[in-house]
Amino acid sequence: MNIVSLLKEKGFRVTKPRLEIIKVLSNYPLSAEEIHDALDKKNIRVDLASVYRSLELFVKMSVVYSIELGEGKKRYELVNKNYHxxxxxxxxxxxxxxxxxxxxxxxxxxxxxxxxxxxxxxxxxxxxxxxxx
Amino acid sequence: MNIVSLLKEKGFRVTKPRLEIIKVLSNYPLSAEEIHDALDKKNIRVDLASVYRSLELFVKMSVVYSIELGEGKKRYELVNKNYHxxxxxxxxxxxxxxxxxxxxxxxxxxxxxxxxxxxxxxxxxxxxxxxxx
DNA sequence: AGTATTATTGCAAATTAGTTGCAATATGTC
DNA sequence: GACATATTGCAACTAATTTGCAATAATACT
The missing domain is CATH 3.30.1490.190 (Ferric-uptake regulator, C-terminal dimerisarion domain)
Incomplete structure (x- = not known):
């Protein structure tokens, strides 16, 4: 299911920051800062705090998961049940x-x-x- | 091999903080703060910065390893080849x-x-x- | 054992990752 | 389009870790 329906279904608002953050995520684990930078390069200004808040929401919704690779920070990937x-x-x-x-x-x-x-x-x-x- | 010989062998000094930190470590993963607190309870005053520096050294020496459990901080355990x-x-x-x-x-x-x-x-x-x- | 050399420590300040409060803004509803 | 309120941006804050530097302690040398 796509993120728009998932957000609506659970009563969350479909906002530009959320949609853009989902778009830069993939199977490759990115840090919050890297996500923020990626948006910046696309001329999309989203505050880092909002990046963190969106990621937190996506993790709760099981759309995104976080891992730590020994660097002292979290990295985020899209959940993909078909790609374990x-x-x-x-x-x-x-x-x-x-x-x-x-x-x-x-x-x-x-x-x-x-x-x-x-x-x-x-x-x-x-x-x-x-x-x- | 014990920590005293390992330190000497590599030219590092055998100091009280290092010995005491090794003593509180085990197979159970402790955070730097928990190690610091454990020393405190034994009335051994070691600065938190020194705890971090000792742990860093032990990790480099492969005596200790660190893991991250999704809490946003590192935990440290003794390396034990017989207990995988x-x-x-x-x-x-x-x-x-x-x-x-x-x-x-x-x-x-x-x-x-x-x-x-x-x-x-x-x-x-x-x-x-x-x-x- | 006493002194010299220098690694290590403690302390304070700095840095990095992440969080929070709140007013301004944008989304969904009527 | 106006209303209600969820979400955002901004700034300040907290937590974890790192760093600079003078004081201290461990080893080497005599």
Whole structure:
């Protein structure tokens, strides 16, 4: 479902900042500042505080999720149920690549062996990208 | 190998703050502030800035590693090669539990299918602990 | 053991990421 | 189009972490 209907459905307003923020998001994890800069380059002025507030709303709506890659800040990606991936983070240049690992159902595994009920997980790999090796 | 020899070996000084910080660390991930507070309770006064500097050194020495659990701050644990574990983080109460999953060698798997050379990975599970379900 | 050298610490100030209060503005409703 | 109120921009604030620098403490040297 698209963001306009989702917002309307839940009684939130469809505003320009929200629509523009969604447009710059993708499968690549961006920080709030990077999102803000991306909008700036498109000559769209949205306050950084509003970026944070929109992201917070999108996370609550499960349209966006956040990850932390050891940099001391959050990064945001669009939720995409058909593209289950993890990240490869280069320790040297910081490049972030994706890996798909559909074959392992961690969550089920954990739920079988523990009383903890898994909602989701984050799996991040740190090492050296091809160029930095 | 113990921290005293490791420090000496690399030409770092064996100081009281460093030794005391190592003593409060364990397999449980603590934030810098929590480490500082733990020292305080033992009547050991170490400045928070020194806690950060020691942790940074320990991470570089691979004695300690840091993880981020979506709270906007880092947590630190002792490196323990014989205890390969991941975390179960309760979305409601924030409790952190460990799970062992020795059986899957992710790193090897990734190294087989990608040009990225894995050094280590972080796997975090988010959901509800037994009490919060 | 005492002194010299210099790494490390504590303290204060600075920086970075994220949050909050509030008046101005824009969205959806009638 | 006017009304009600959710959302935004702006500025100030908080939390986590970093940095500069003088004081202190750890190691080396005698």
């Amino acid at each position: 991936h993890h990240h490869l983070i280069c320790n040297k240049c910081g490049t972030i690549e994706d890996v798909e690992m559909n074959e392992i159902n961690f969550d089920k595994k954990i739920n079988e062996k523990s009383k903890f009920l898994i909602d989701h997980h984050h799996l991040e790999f740190f090492g050296l990208c091809q160029d930095c090796q | 574990h991941h975390h179960l983080i309760c979305n409601k109460c924030g409790t952190i539990e460990d799970v062992e999953m020795n059986e899957i060698n992710f790193d090897k798997k990734i190294n087989e299918k990608s040009k990225f050379l894995i050094d280590h990975h972080h796997l975090e599970f988010f959901g509800l602990c037994q009490d919060c379900q």
